Amino acid sequence: MAQQGILIVVSGPSGTGKGTICRELLRSNPYLKYSISATTRKPRTGEVDGINYLFIAKDQFKTMIEKDELLEWAEVYGNFYGTPCRYVLDQLNNGQDVVLEIDTQGAMKIKDKFPQGVFIYIIPPSLDELADRIYKRGTDSLESIKQRLSCVSNELVQARNYQYLVLNDEVPKAVQKIEAIIAAEKCRSERNIDLINSLCHANYTCEQHREQPNI
């Protein structure tokens, strides 16, 4: 039986570079699938519907909530964000690993439903550097930036609820760490129960071996 795919959930404070890391991770590992979140917020410059997010209207989002078609959803800064179920579950059942980049509220809801997921929190080298990155990105209004930065300390407390912390000092290094985490998780005993059982149930004794040793 093929091993079930792994759900890799990536979060981190705004401006910590988690988007860049996820893009680079997916580019270097084409076998990884990306779960696109649905959101009701306006696209930022350069963001494309169906690639960065599924940009949908509030009415449509509320219908998905009612029909239980979202793995999780949350309201953040007045906008709705959520993860459509179908795509993620189909991929995992086919043995495909899925990367999901979501906020901490969403991640913790996923953790309740999927404790077998791998929860990774991207952290900035320092808060000063994080502030610089958000300011320099220049895609948010000043009011939005102020709101985000004042929440950073609260967001960082959430790091304790993730299994792994990945420091984003350099993107390639952070990507390598996530690749190592995925490779390691595939070796975890609880993901290889079938393999252990198949070896243990084979009741091998010396007599079954017909070759003579070369001693």
Next chain:
Amino acid sequence: MAQQGILIVVSGPSGTGKGTICRELLRSNPYLKYSISATTRKPRTGEVDGINYLFIAKDQFKTMIEKDELLEWAEVYGNFYGTPCRYVLDQLNNGQDVVLEIDTQGAMKIKDKFPQGVFIYIIPPSLDELADRIYKRGTDSLESIKQRLSCVSNELVQARNYQYLVLNDEVPKAVQKIEAIIAAEKCRSERNIDLINSLCHANYTCEQHREQPNI
């Protein structure tokens, strides 16, 4: 504060190639330290005292037990095996990772004392292949081989008590998996409590940032 070193405990049934894997792991990662076990068994052809094992007399071994100088010890096939404490603890406290290749009895004793260790079980692709490897090695007496093979199924049951299973189909692949496990373990939240605390206690607010955003 420097991160504490990681104790990497490697076990697996006889002939599964764990010795070869550990040697290759240490060769490719010179930053890893190897904990040499003490044993009262006779050296096999090519084995060197102080490199493969500390080959010591039974009296000396018993003195070490009495003086509590062993992290664990066990009697296997009539011989004593054990892990001298001092070297391992000194390295870990200096932030050095230590690799320890021991039998399952020893590993489980270490696990009781060091639940923060990383416990890796090397498994053969199949029991037939395992039997072939032991026969072809030709370093054990026929009686010893028979005794070992009949115990293999019992040994494999122990795999469930390890955090990670690494299939040794090809040595370089198995080594890469262990390297990934070590890299991933360094990212685990419980090994980075100080880092989380330092970030959470920095109570950053937007007003501290004097730059203007470029919007």
